[in-house]
Amino acid sequence: MSTVLEPVAVGLSDEVATLPGAIRRRELAAFLRSRRERLTPHQVGLPITGRRRTPGLRREEVAQLAGVGVTWYTWLEQGRDIRPSEQVLGAVARTLELDPYESAHLFTLAGLPARPSQRDCNAVPPGAAALLDKIDPWPALVANARTDILAYNRGYNWLFGDVDELPFEDRNTTLQCFVGSWPQRMPDWSTHKARSVAQLRAAMADHMSDPSWKALIKRLRKESAEFDVLWNQHDVTAPRNLTKRFLHPDAGLLQFHTTYLWLTPSAEIRFASYTPADAETADKLAALRL
Incomplete structure (x- = not known):
């Protein structure tokens, strides 16, 4: 059976991305007002003082909680042609307690690319677990752009030896390669480590904040220290399929073709399979009957 760590998938909508700017700003103003009016001071930890003539939070309360100027937020709700930054808009989204769909909608209305939410980046698409089980004992995993391990099969756990035993927060391939024990099973790690850091730096461009x-x-x-040196080189590259060797304590030398398949339109979630690169590796896996 495969192990799936985050089974919830979230789709992000860009249905209004092509609307003219003025229309989008009017929609943005109405959307912000509706989200503000549904919240109460109690929900966001504010004391209730005096009578309130309008439902929900006041504009100045949203501005205060989001750490932005009252005038700026008022202009945003009035649909004025201002250019909010991704960081500031994210603070507004958190203050208004928007869910992933609403947050993506907010960014689109503001003319910014809709960011994949944390849930989206950690989502395992339906069917991925079945695919992991189908190709077992060939090792395979599902990971996000941050290289967190979201799901994996028995073959992958066997190849690296300790995924089941890792704390949840340590189930990250880059972390295990630079801080953990995985390089002991990777005789060619010295030729791959710079590429892995360059891939991570390239992926982080969409997640700087x-x-x-x-x-x-x-x-x-x-x-x-090794990662720090490579990170400071600022190299970037895209993931690509490679042939990798592994030295397993029980099975000896193994060779695999690694293949990446992207499972979401945003390229945040990828399926990586390890296909035997020679008959000897295939025979060893078949004999194991994992």
């Missing part, structure tokens, strides 16, 4: 990404990079740079 994401706290989870920043926390991962901070930890890697702190715990691995």
